[in-house]
Amino acid sequence: MTGTAHTTETDLLVVGGGPAGCAAVVMAAGVGMRTLLLEARSELCGRLRHVRSLENVLGGFASGPEFAAAAAADVARSAGCRVELGARVVRLDARDDRVVATLESGGSRTAAHAVVATGTGPLGPADTDWLHDPEGLARAPLWEADPAAWEGRTVLVLGADRPLGTLLRADPTARVRFLVAHPPEDDYKTAEVRADPRVEPVPVRRVALGSDRRRRIAVTITTAAGDTLSRTAEGAYLNIGNAPVLLPGDLVPDSTGWCPPDRQHPRIHVAGDLRSARAQRIMTAMGSGGEAALRAYYALCGVPDRSARPERPE
Incomplete structure (x- = not known):
C-alpha cells in the first residue's frame, strides 16, 4: 500500500x-x-x-x-x-x-x-473484598456453564454480570436453581433476570465457600442487611465482571x-x-x-x- x-x-x-x-x-x-x-x-x-x-x-x-x-x-x-x-x-x-x-x-x-x-x-475472588474461597471451589466463568448439566440442582453464581441473563435465555426450560450472590451496588444488574423463578438474587456483604461431607459447596452468606444465611450448592461459577x-x-x-x-x-x-x-x-x-x-x-x-x-x- x-x-x-x-x-x-x-x-x-x-x-x-x-x-x-x-x-x-x-x-x-x-x-x-x-x-x-x-x-x-x-x-x-x-x-x-x-x-x-x-x-x-x-x-x-x-x-x-x-x-x-x-x-x-x-x-x-x-x-x-x-x-x-x-x-x-x-x-x-x-x-x-x-x-x-x-x-x-x-x-x-x-x-x-x-x-x-x-x-x-x-475477575476472580482475589479481585473482590466480599468473596472468601480458600479451596478454589469457584474457578470457572459462568459463560462456560451448561444449565442442562445441573438439572434439578442448585448452582451458586458469584456476581450478577450479564452472562447470567444470556444463560437463562439459552436454556429457558432447564430446571436449575441459581443462587446469585452479589454486592449491593450491583443490584441493578439483576433487573433482567429477577423475574425468572429459577433465580434467587441475594445482595451480600460477604460470601465464604467450603466443602461439606457430601462434596457439595457449603455457602455462608452475610447479607447486605446483616443476616447470616447457610446454603449448599452443587456447583459455583464466577460472574463478577x-x-x-x-x-x-x-x-x-x-x-x-x-x-x-x-x-x-x-x-x-x-x-x-x-x-x-x-x-x-x-x-x-x-x-x-x-x-x-x-x-x-x-x-x-x-x-x-x-x-x-x-x-x-x-
Missing part, C-alpha cells in the same frame, strides 16, 4: 481475534491494507463459541458459535490478510516508524500501525485500567472491550474495530485527523 514504511512486515497488526479484531481485518481489507492478525487462542472468537444465545447483533445470528463461524469465514476471505493462531503477544512497543509486537514464543512482528483488541478477562487484558509496553491505560483510544500512541489504535467498561457489547466492538482500522489507513495515507476540530462555518 502507498505510504507503508519499508521497515515493516505489513501495514497493520491486529492483536486479538474477537469481534473487534475480525471487524478491523475486514475493514482493512476493504481499503487495501495488508494485515496480520495475531490471536493467542487456537480459533477466532473463541469466547463467543460458548455463548448459546445472542440477541443484540445484526445478521440474524441466534448463537455465539454461528457468529464466530461467520466472522472467521469473513476473515478468511479478506484479501491481504494473514492469520497466526496460537500467537500470544506479550509486549507491544511503538517506535517512530513502526509498531513491534513481541511474541511469547520469542519472535516478533512489525507493522506500520497496530489495532489492539485483546478484550477482557474474568471483567478486567481489561493489558499488554506491557506502550499501551496507555487510564486510572481505572481501561485504555481510551485518545490516550494512545498515534501508531496504536484500541478497539473492542479494552476501551471502556461501559461499551462491552459485540456491536460496539465491531464498530470500534472498523473505526480503528480506518484511523490507521488515513494515517498511512497522510490524511490529517481533524475529528477533534470543529468545522468552521463557510
Whole structure:
C-alpha cells in the first residue's frame, strides 16, 4: 500500500481475534491494507463459541458459535490478510516508524500501525473484598456453564454480570436453581433476570465457600442487611465482571485500567472491550474495530485527523 514504511512486515497488526479484531481485518481489507492478525487462542472468537444465545447483533445470528463461524469465514476471505493462531503477544512497543509486537514464543512482528483488541478477562475472588474461597471451589466463568448439566440442582453464581441473563435465555426450560450472590451496588444488574423463578438474587456483604461431607459447596452468606444465611450448592461459577487484558509496553491505560483510544500512541489504535467498561457489547466492538482500522489507513495515507476540530462555518 502507498505510504507503508519499508521497515515493516505489513501495514497493520491486529492483536486479538474477537469481534473487534475480525471487524478491523475486514475493514482493512476493504481499503487495501495488508494485515496480520495475531490471536493467542487456537480459533477466532473463541469466547463467543460458548455463548448459546445472542440477541443484540445484526445478521440474524441466534448463537455465539454461528457468529464466530461467520466472522472467521469473513476473515478468511479478506484479501491481504494473514492469520497466526496460537500467537500470544506479550509486549507491544511503538517506535517512530513502526509498531513491534513481541511474541511469547520469542519472535516478533512489525507493522506500520497496530489495532489492539485483546478484550477482557474474568475477575476472580482475589479481585473482590466480599468473596472468601480458600479451596478454589469457584474457578470457572459462568459463560462456560451448561444449565442442562445441573438439572434439578442448585448452582451458586458469584456476581450478577450479564452472562447470567444470556444463560437463562439459552436454556429457558432447564430446571436449575441459581443462587446469585452479589454486592449491593450491583443490584441493578439483576433487573433482567429477577423475574425468572429459577433465580434467587441475594445482595451480600460477604460470601465464604467450603466443602461439606457430601462434596457439595457449603455457602455462608452475610447479607447486605446483616443476616447470616447457610446454603449448599452443587456447583459455583464466577460472574463478577471483567478486567481489561493489558499488554506491557506502550499501551496507555487510564486510572481505572481501561485504555481510551485518545490516550494512545498515534501508531496504536484500541478497539473492542479494552476501551471502556461501559461499551462491552459485540456491536460496539465491531464498530470500534472498523473505526480503528480506518484511523490507521488515513494515517498511512497522510490524511490529517481533524475529528477533534470543529468545522468552521463557510
